[in-house]
Amino acid sequence: MKRDQSTEEKIKAAAKKVFMTKGFDGCSVRDIAKEVGSNVALLNYYFRSKEKLFELIFEGAMSDFLQSMIAVFSSDLTLKEKVEQLIDKEFSFFLEHPELPMFILQSLHQNKTDAPMPSHFLEPIANTGIFEQFEKAKAQGEVRDISIRNVTLLLMSNVHYPFMSKKLTMQFHGITAEDFDEDLKKHKEIVKELITNYLFISNTKA
Amino acid sequence: MKRDQSTEEKIKAAAKKVFMTKGFDGCSVRDIAKEVGSNVALLNYYFRSKEKLFELIFEGAMSDFLQSMIAVFSSDLTLKEKVEQLIDKEFSFFLEHPELPMFILQSLHQNKTDAPMPSHFLEPIANTGIFEQFEKAKAQGEVRDISIRNVTLLLMSNVHYPFMSKKLTMQFHGITAEDFDEDLKKHKEIVKELITNYLFISNTKA
């Protein structure tokens, strides 16, 4: 029977921190144990292996990653408002979890998780009816003729990439982290205007 | 004295392939040796250590990464033409080196290379006069009032990210690699229109 709930949670928190910053290959189980302040064997006592622990962390991260979209989509707003809100919400979310995009994409890239994305991640998004709302707006000529997949790629590019490219951008321009954060704010506003201007046909409210 | 130039090159090629796909932490020197078809000791005979070998590969990758920009910038085109050409060229370049953006950003992210970007990477770009051309166009009202850093972030986001997000996007939409490649082509055209429309004030040719 569980004696102390917080031990398992402490390990998960430590694993999340370490995996997120160093990646699966970039850390050892002893790194995580040190972060917890306890023994290596404890990790395998609660979670059966480094891989199992990672999968757990990854799933949680993926969940967070997608969750931030759902609230916006299931609200009662126009499509244009949803796009604007999505950009706002995603930016403030990633400001608090700046390592998330890199962690997700890198883990997928190196097949650290082979399974296809579980439907319990994707169904909630589909269930918001956002796709139907988009197709309807397109049919009514409120929205440019563009596939939802290309809209997604456009949004993700402009929302995820900046948080992955901090080091590159700072080195490229020779600027400080503070400078970069300023650019980030500006970028958000640019992207909002850029994308809504492009997507939505003027003189109608979608 | 060198007996066979191609041995050193074969190791570099193998190291590039392995590092690019698996990352520094994701592979062992024996993985590379196996790819070469020879002994581990040979790697340290030509390059002193795994780290030194990696730094060499990384620098080459970064050089390629930036090189693709320079040709466009130093050409004799209008700013708008340069932006359009840059997007075209970058896309065809990354179609041939799709792992490059992920490799660069991931390596920087995990401080696999600590050194700041050497000036011999950045100076050639500055020497093309692209920055001056941009500021001039801005002063003449041909270009929207936006910083060059934000333009860069915009371009990089839309050009680099798609190649990093292939797995995520495929899983997210449940599509095949062929589907994704189609989306990529479309994305390029969208981005070209999107960005030029946004940057350049209409009824003038920048």
Place this chain on the structure above:
DNA sequence: CCAAAATTTAAACAATTGTTTAATTATTTC
């Protein structure tokens, strides 16, 4: 309070890591 169960630990496991050594093979040089 005491046995049983759950938790935590230290220690050891074999396998793998990057690197080095020393011996072998191939090439160059005169």
Place this chain on the structure above:
DNA sequence: GAAATAATTAAACAATTGTTTAAATTTTGG
């Protein structure tokens, strides 16, 4: 062609890897 040099190899190095074992400690339940 023989001595010298360069290239390549197999083997071993100590350190680190993920995992397991078995003992110690703590908590639980009667």
